Amino acid sequence: MxxxxxxxxxxxxxxxxxxxxxxxxxxxxxxxxxxxxxxxxxxxxxxxxxxxxxxxxxxxxxxxxxxxxxxxxxxxGMANEDGTLGVIQQAFQDHHGLQCGFCTPGMVMAGAALLKENPKPTEKEVRQYLEGNICRCTGYHNIVKAIMAASGQQVDPPAMAAE
Incomplete structure (x- = not known):
């Protein structure tokens, strides 16, 4: 030991x-x-x-x-000091960037690293950066939107299911 x-x-x-x-x-x-x-x-x-x-x-x-x-x-460690969700975590919630949630911690951490390197990435850059992270549930579209929203860029609101 x-x-x-x-x-x-x-x-x-x-x-x-x-x-x-x-x-x-x-x-x-x-x-x-x-x-x-x-x-x-x-x-x-x-x-x-x-x-x-x-x-x-x-x-x-x-x-x-x-x-x-x-x-x-x-x-x-990504949460705010008061325990509320950090910016990127909140963006994942707001833009439905998760389903089962299993990949979410890794996606959030990868997204945060990308935004540190490139504060305003394009959609293509986000998708390329996430190549080492697998999500079996979401299809990545809302994960990408969440990371772009966390960068302060305007993204379309999440699609809502037809009522």
């Missing part, structure tokens, strides 16, 4: 891990931050995206020991 310490969502944390402990497992099991999802165990789906020192990383691809001293942000 090895002791690791890092900052997660602005708080100093530490724990004992085996060398093979993945960051996603440390976050979920040791820190009980279960918003970071494990969807595929092969780094294909993107449900486990977190930010490590400001960069998006699939938490299933890195060992907890490798992030010693790093600054980690998970989906739980």
């Amino acid at each position: 090895t002791r690791v310490s890092m900052k997660v969502n602005g708080k100093d944390v530490a724990g004992e891990v085996e060398g093979r402990t993945l960051l996603v497992d440390f976050l979920r099991e040791d820190l009980r931050l279960t918003g970071t999802h494990v969807g595929c165990d092969t780094s294909q789906c993107g449900a486990c995206v977190v930010h490590i020192d400001g960069q998006p990383v699939k938490a299933c691809t890195i060992f907890a020991m490798e992030v010693e001293g790093a600054d980690i942000t998970t989906i739980e």
Whole structure:
């Protein structure tokens, strides 16, 4: 066992891990931050995206020991300080950018990273950036709209079901 310490969502944390402990497992099991999802165990789906020192990383691809001293942000850290939804989270809600919600944490984290790099992306740029994130429910259209809305761009309101 090895002791690791890092900052997660602005708080100093530490724990004992085996060398093979993945960051996603440390976050979920040791820190009980279960918003970071494990969807595929092969780094294909993107449900486990977190930010490590400001960069998006699939938490299933890195060992907890490798992030010693790093600054980690998970989906739980995306909320406002008062606990209300952050801008991108609210945009996902407002624009129906989720259905089952399983991929949503990774999509939000990827979208936030994109907006940090490119504050006003085009629809094509959003779609290209999300290529490493899989959603089996939505068809991506409203996810893209949500990210564009979070950037402050005008998007069409979500389509409502016929009554």
